[in-house]
Amino acid sequence: MTASPTQPDLSTRTGSIITAAIIALAGCTAPVSDPNPPAPAKQQHNTQANGTTWQQATIELPVGSGMDCPTGRTQLSPAQAPSGLTAWAKGDGPANNFTADVPALASGDLNGDGASEMVLRVRCTSLEPSQEQDPGLPGQLLVVKAVSDTHLVGLGYVGPAYARYLKAEVLDGQLRTQVWYESERSTSIYAPAHMRIFKLNGTNFTQVNGRTAPLVLSAAKAGQGSPVTLPGIHADQSVTCAASNLVFEGGQARTPDATYGVTGNAQLVDVDSDGNQELLTEISCTTSGATRTSLYLLRQDTNALVAIDVPVANNGMVSISNGWKFTGNVLTVTTTNLQSGEQQKHTMNWVGDGFSGKVGSFG
Numbered sequence: 001m002t003a004s005p006t007q008p009d010l011s012t013r014t015g016s017i018i019t020a021a022i023i024a025l026a027g028c029t030a031p032v033s034d035p036n037p038p039a040p041a042k043q044q045h046n047t048q049a050n051g052t053t054w055q056q057a058t059i060e061l062p063v064g065s066g067m068d069c070p071t072g073r074t075q076l077s078p079a080q081a082p083s084g085l086t087a088w089a090k091g092d093g094p095a096n097n098f099t100a101d102v103p104a105l106a107s108g109d110l111n112g113d114g115a116s117e118m119v120l121r122v123r124c125t126s127l128e129p130s131q132e133q134d135p136g137l138p139g140q141l142l143v144v145k146a147v148s149d150t151h152l153v154g155l156g157y158v159g160p161a162y163a164r165y166l167k168a169e170v171l172d173g174q175l176r177t178q179v180w181y182e183s184e185r186s187t188s189i190y191a192p193a194h195m196r197i198f199k200l201n202g203t204n205f206t207q208v209n210g211r212t213a214p215l216v217l218s219a220a221k222a223g224q225g226s227p228v229t230l231p232g233i234h235a236d237q238s239v240t241c242a243a244s245n246l247v248f249e250g251g252q253a254r255t256p257d258a259t260y261g262v263t264g265n266a267q268l269v270d271v272d273s274d275g276n277q278e279l280l281t282e283i284s285c286t287t288s289g290a291t292r293t294s295l296y297l298l299r300q301d302t303n304a305l306v307a308i309d310v311p312v313a314n315n316g317m318v319s320i321s322n323g324w325k326f327t328g329n330v331l332t333v334t335t336t337n338l339q340s341g342e343q344q345k346h347t348m349n350w351v352g353d354g355f356s357g358k359v360g361s362f363g
């Protein structure tokens, strides 16, 4: 588990860092795709406790969890926050108010007794619900058992603190959850969400599958991004930008022959719906004074982001600054011929292992 920060205004600071980073990188080029993740799914699940009653329940919060959270018997009260309805309790320390979002993110049997538990998205923070500004504030998950409509027992926290849990489901006694931004310390843009799978092991939930750390294309704060593997971009019989293994720092990466840049246009997508997001992103390549921007699809490999397709492999003849977007497994890209000025709209379908109708060639 991530060590708890001491700053009482963590949530606010995190949002500011993300916003500042997005603005900083967005300044590199014109149109910017929104790299923010979707808000957590607001699914209504069948729960043992009535959704309006458990907000006023007594909850037994886990003791000895290592989280900077209230412990023991706590009385919940309903409240309104930017994320919607919450149940919350005022802590007795400087930074440990407890907030749980309504409704539960998921439910299912996680302790094998045949009855469903609720999976709540919770935060331990100095803020009161009315002070929260971000509807997707980072926190962690808490699995609770409803003894009655007014009495909940926390079985254990799940996952690292200060992450954003976008989705969760209970399947075969395991909790599968999609995580974005692992912690305040690794807050970065262009970090695709990933799946983590947890199981109750004695008295704690332990991770049994999935990534244990995020991959990051370009760190928002100081430091290096994760390794990135790109294929070469071809032009006629030559290679305009060679295949390369890069590490971005401050949005740039260099090889002896070229300089690469993250342009600021990126979209998080999940082309194969496995919960591990892919990253559609423009990356520029400058060689011999000429800059060409291509559009790549990066997949999360074990320890690196690896390009599995290049929808626009730019040989220097086109600009893609007129924009692109990916919706419903269809990527549309408008290119401008740099010599004639002619614009062309390309519609590319995801066909399982790549896009149809790509522009240019690579390898």
Ligand SMILES: [Ca+2]
Residues within 6 Å of the ligand: 108, 109, 110, 111, 112, 113, 114, 115, 116, 117
């Ligand atoms: Ca159960």
Ligand SMILES: [Ca+2]
Residues within 6 Å of the ligand: 269, 270, 271, 272, 273, 274, 275, 276, 277, 278
């Ligand atoms: Ca995927």
